[in-house]
Amino acid sequence: MKKAACMILALILFLPLQGCRFKDIDLKLFVMAIGLDVSDDHPDKIKVTLKIAIPQGDPKKADEKVQILTQESDTIAEAVREMKSRVDKELDFGHCKAMIFGEKYAKTSLRDSLDWAMRRRDIQMMMYCAVGKPSAKEVLGVQPASERIPVNSLLLALSRDGTESPFIVPIFFYNLHRRFNETGLDPLLPVIEAKSEQEFEISTAYLFNKQKIVYLMNPEETRFYNLLTTKNLLTNFNVNYNGSRYAYNVEHSKASYKIKTPKDGEPYIEYKIKLVAELEENKTESIVSEQFLRDLGAAAEADLNQKIQKALEKVHKSGSDPYGWGLRYAATHWNNRTEFKEWADMSERLKFKVNSKVLVKYTGMIR
């Protein structure tokens, strides 16, 4: 009797579960990327572009179906709601993997869009962020011929899952948010340039202070940024030696730095870089000897030291701190109340020293 009562009770409890309001996959449109621009006509309005993938039955068939929607409104949330009345299915942001800020928009402020994306529960933290040039809408409109899944070409490039270019700085959404708030660490974003309807290029990066864009790193500086912040970067460098050009390919790389404040003298940041490399291109026809490799390494060291030092000085002068030197200074000093003031004071006098070691170890397949 009692058992029966319990079972009936359990069955009754299942009753409210019948209609869960989850929508099936064929009733959904998956937003793969969001683009944000300043409106052309009203400078205080925002133009939201969504790149939407339409679910396909057979994943092996390679015909991607994409829909691009654009809507202008006062807030991002409102623009998304207005777009909902222009499509037939539910918009799902759960698979949104990229957020592109138009160049004009990034020059004013990014903070409101960061706030919106952070607050929304369905937007992932591991979304890739970038600046789109000339506008986010045009970047999202690019459809490379090699693309099989919507927006995948952008994602493969930004995540280093596909191509591994030393000129691309991958920035996750949570990383960007952290950089916007942290004292002593400033945001940077890779720039995606739409070259044509079928091609984009990512090789530069914008530096921000806490408010807006302050500096554009050229491809070389971007590559140095990657060299100094990632371990084992896949790249190559050119070097002039004895009046002709050589190129070497980096196999292992490692970089670290220390902020030094000698009692007598100016504060400086010392970078130590270690590269193990192999010769990739030799324009002369001479046979490579061991001594030659050593000399080439020394020439490469001198070249890198000078170029990286210049690049670091330029970045430092721009007033942005994408490397997080300020945070490192604070993290290694225990005088919590005065450390950031000290850092700000010495920041103007800061010098850079670069100490690189290039070991050209192999000559490649031929001597």
Added chain:
Amino acid sequence: MVKSKYFYYLFLINALINIINFVPRGLISHRFSGAMMSVLIAVLIGTLFIYLFVKGMSKFPQKGLPEILNENYPRIISSLMLLGHVVLWYTAGLITLLSFVDVSLRYISSDVPSYIIMIGFLVVVCLSIRLTSESIMYALEVLIVLNIPLIIYFLLKGLLNPYFSWDAVMQIVTYSWTMPSYESIAQATFIFSGYINLALFNRVFKNLKVRHFWLIGVMGFLILLISFLVPIGYQGTVGIERHVYPWFTTADALRTKTFIVERVLFMFYFTYLTLSLVSTIVHWHVALEFTKGIFVSKKQRTSPKRSIEWWIIIPFSILALLGLKMGQFTLDHLGLMYLDVRFVGEMFMILSVYFTYWLKRRRRRKT
């Protein structure tokens, strides 16, 4: 009867569940004002409390708190003391449930009404708390053994990520010499307070001997550091304060390319779902048995009929459903306030055990 090793599981379940019970949030809000120091102090206090309580309870072999109190005090006093403890234990489970319903709503399905999720949890919990103490201990063991490898995987994933900012962590470590406040110490000691369940589970331990108290201290210290510092390494020293559930945002920032699902968040959610349910079961089981201790019949000192359990479980469930009416900020306050009050409750519990022992010995000497 169970072996002594089950004591460690009681400690571990509380230590692991701290993420749900607002410990990181409490510590993070004090991160510039003494959280690090309070972590150190909490380790000392926590280990000391464990030592004292285990020693104290071993004076009453195979007896739970209800028996100890009912035998040595007049009825009214023992009932009041038990009632106080019931409130504390019930609230512990209630907060875990409420915040997990909140997490489910935020991250998994915002479309399902909250009371349905709560009813689902309540069915599992209420059916399980009626089991014998031994079965609950065995279930606890199985769930912890199953979940710990996953948690270690998440941790390795998190700590080995190149985007994890050790500078941000070190910056907080340099704030170690700031004096802590009472709240932050009380909040940090929560992870050690699994031992207090011994007040009931002492019934089923066969001559309890806890060896390696230092191991508990070291484990507790590491778990505290991890649950406090890892979110800071991902969201930054400043950005972290804006996150409502720091650990779930951190899990969202992790990505696995080749393991089950790409977003670690979902695996993290299910791991913590089982852990928080079993933690609630342990806490409410203690609360249930204590309540039964209040209703022990006066003369025969036999335990009450089993049907009385339902009359305890029904108000438990109704209160939990009413608790859903709480707003986000009320739940926060309740959670943090509970951590503070609980600390006093624990001290009171330890003192009362020693006092009872003293009382008992004096009586015996007199007769």
